[in-house]
Amino acid sequence: MAPISTIPAGFTSRRAATEYIESELNKRIMFLDGAMGTQIQDLRLSEEDFRGERFKDHKKDLKGNNDLLVLTQPKCIYEIHRNYLLAGADFVETNTFSGTTIAQADYAAE
Secondary structure (H helix, E strand, O other): OOOOOOOOOOOOOHHHHHHHHHHHHOOOOOOEOOOHHHHHHHOOOOHHHHHOOOOOOOOOOOOOOHHHHHHHOHHHHHHHHHHHHHOOOOEOOOOOOOOOHHHHHHHOOO
16 A cells, blocks of 8 residues: 655645645634534434445444544545535544544444
8 A cells, every 4th residue: 555645635745735824824714624523423324334345244333433434435524525625614634533442442443
């Protein structure tokens, strides 16, 4: 697997991205995306949706483990982020609200 880039999309370096953000912040308020969990709840996904093919045989229920949706329902996460950007957000965060071993232990997914 190729390494993940730490350079934000559309920029040649992290420094260029930082300079752009600092410049924009001197001119205007920048906006971060909104309530990810609420948007996911609105999708009314089933246990099977959370499991996807990748976790279909997992030993414990996974519904509510929103972090898994990046793997099992990436189109849903993409659309949520896309909608925030279309609504005017300057930034979108990763979907990792419970991305810790402690939180994942609730789902036997640590």
